[in-house]
Amino acid sequence: MYIVLMYDIIMDESGPKIHRNIFKICKKYLTHIQKSVFEGNLTELNLMKLKSELNRYIRKDKDSLIIFKSRNERWLEKEFIGLVDDKTSNFF
Template structure:
């Protein structure tokens, strides 16, 4: 399945340390496309592993993670505005 994952990690407490770890975990499974946004093809089993790893870090009262799921990337209609980063090869 194709997913877009976004996260918001609060800077409170050890937030910067958590932010770095969350970034590394997401990068293992998905392609980093912008700040706290990742996308890519992933299996249901990989989603379970990803969630498990993130749940160990996320402070549920101040941090958040959202995963948008689609059967296939072709079912997503993407528009891009502003500065285009050439590293974003998944956009066009």
């Protein structure tokens, strides 16, 4: 399945460390396309692993993480305004 993941981490005292850990986990499974946005194809098992790893760090009372799922990336349409980065070319 095709995944678009984005997160917001509150930058309080422990925020930078949590942000680094979340970023590393996401980078392990998905392609980094913009600041805190990732995309890519994952199996159901890898999605479960990703979510399990992220749950160790996301603070439910402070941080947020959104995962958009689609059966296939061809069902998504993307429009750019401003600078287009080559890392997003697999999303058309």
